[in-house]
Amino acid sequence: MEQEFKNTVITLYKQNKWKEILDLDNEHMEPFAKNILWVWPSLENFDFMKKLIIENGLFGLTSIGCGCGLLEWMFKEYSNLNVIGYEINREWWTSKYSVPMFIDHIYSNQENKVELNSKYALLFCYFNDRMAFKQYVRNYNGSLVLIIGPGEGRGTHTDPQPFRPNFEGNSWVLYDYQEVKNTKDFIAAYIKH
Template sequence: MPMFDYEEKRKKINNVTKLMEEGDWRSVLEAFEGNEENREPLLVWIRPSLSLVHFIEQELKKLNISKISSVGCGCGTLEWIIQQAVPDLEVIGYEVNKGWWESKHSTPHYIPLEYVDDKGANLELPSDSALLFCYFNNLEFFNNYIKNYKGDCVILIGPIDGKRHCEPQPDYLEEKKDWEIQSRMLLDGGDEIAIYIRRNMF
């Protein structure tokens, strides 16, 4: 990678994290607006937007859910934006490798993180929260989390344009007998958010 590109990338990351420190979530969203050059995987895999935040807020209100548990959230930029923009939503992140995320070398995180084992086989996730996976990338571990989750809402965010990959993809739960699609939304940059509810919820 050319030195200029590296320096520009670090400058952008530093600028966004500074805005997060200041609590300026609207300016953080503005930093991701525009074209694909404004995608920054070290902070968040998608290009977050105010319309995405409003979509999540409105759909969870329909379900009377006020908590989000985000598995594999990384540094939690998307989750931080949601928390700041919608204070009534409580957001917590789950990650592996505490040694990395608490080290001076990691990308700063500004949401609470709970650390779990890699496979998530024994993790009991809060049943009163929606379960969020954004660009998650291990189907075996995902199925472990879903198996242990007793709540009624799963949110999947990922690519649908074939240019990037994640497991599960946003349509993964469509054919599963326990889940049905509640709503979905296309995101800038070839991504999609899909919100599923448990079939026996109502």
């Protein structure tokens, strides 16, 4: 079942059918879907993210901890914006055991001190490393951070959480948010004061 689901996604990816992947009935596929992507957004969610990027005068999206990059690839195809994905553990991702990669990775160094494009929004989707989050945000001179993760009652864990990001200092303020379909996962957008 899991392999079947993965194969369907890969086949559609090869045919460039991002919309069909977005429309897959992943609700019944959990937890298989999670091996590829933790949240399965809607077109409305993509509209919301694109609007946020454009109205803040930005040109693209940098996703930290993008995993296999399926969300990032679909968003890129949908939006025509540039999308960059950062990961760690090159050995794993380039091994025969890893799930397929849908976008190219940039691999972070140990201290997560990477140069981040300030004209791109910064995305953390189901990210789970507080110290790394802090370091990436310190390195980012742009104005828009998107956090996707669980809201109240979802029963999953991320760090940062969309509504408890615990930024250092108080220059980041909540700008807007939207639920991912009716999953209790949320996309929260923070802008710099």
